[in-house]
Amino acid sequence: MRDAFAFPAAEPSAPVGGPASPAVALVNVSKEYEGGVRALDDVTLTVERGSFLAVMGPSGSGKSTLMHCAAGLDSPTSGRASIAGVDLTRLGEDARTELRRSHVGFVFQAYNLLPSLSVMDNITLPLRLAGARPDHEWLGGLVERVGLADRLTHRPGELSGGQQQRAAIARALAARPEVVFGDEPTGALDLRTGHEVLDLLRDLVDSLGQTVVMVTHDPAAAARADRVVVMADGRVVDSLESPTPARLATTLTALEVR
Structure with missing residues (x-):
């Protein structure tokens, strides 16, 4: 399927910041919840445009909180989070919502498709x-690229799990976002279908220059990224370029034992 269709020339929505700005930047970001629970502890992280970053860590390490703060779904207690040079911490809730709609795509473990809408209506809803x-x-x-050109009038209940996740990826890309965030995007899929979805995400980065940030617990999935950051106790404790699944599994096992 990779060679079945060439993407049109990439013309993403107008950048919200300067072209030299990284797709995502966190500077000294901390997040504390009631009761003194510190989910993020002084995290600084940069994601360059057109790159694929995976975020891993043991349960409770802060990886999902990091994604929520980076995507403007949650506000850090301190520090700065920006997308394409726009400081999210300076925006009100309405402005953050507008920025997310126009410049951020989301793919979750649950497909979050509306069952009463067709595939195309789900894709164009944002x-x-x-x-x-x-x-x-x-x-x-x-829709050609994600393999759904012959399924556009179907409802989500008429699709396989992999097809539903492909529809969710197409929906995330419909507005040509600055960055796509994935939270365990293959977690509900069988091994073969999960590999196909990862192939698609990898291809979107390589052929389209799309920026992808993916939270995952799966070393094999994370190894498809250009870079993997490993979290523990709310901090980034390691950053690995093009690691192998075995190396990532060893790293995570050592953290969990600790």
Whole structure:
């Protein structure tokens, strides 16, 4: 399927910051909840445009909180989080919502497709919510790439799990976002289908220049990324370039034993 369709020339939505700005940046970000629970502890992290970053760590390490603060779903207690140079911590809730609709895509373990809508209506829903006009050439290439061109009138209940996740990925890309965040995007899929979804994410980075940040517990999934950051106790404790699944598994085992 990788060679079945060439993406149209990439023309993402207008960058919200300067072109030299990284896709995502966290500077001295901490997040503390009631009761003194410190989920993030002075985290600094940069994700360059067109790169694939995986975030790993034991349960409770802060990896999901990191993603939520980086994506503007939650506000840090201190520090600064930015997307394409725009400081999310300076935006009100309405402005953050607007930025997420136009410049951020999300793919979760649960597909979060509306069962009453067709596949195409699910894919274009974020555009309609943002009041944006669909780019039909872009969407046509997108549904070809994710392998759903013959499923656009189907409802989610008529699709396999892998097809539903592909629809969720297409929805995340419909507005040509600055960055796509994935939270365990293959967690609900069998091994073969999970590999196919990871192939698709990898291809989107390589062929489209899309920026992807993926939280995962799976060393084999994380090894598909360009870089993996490992978290423990709310901090980034390691950063590995193009690691192997075996090396990641060893690293995680050592943290869990500790």
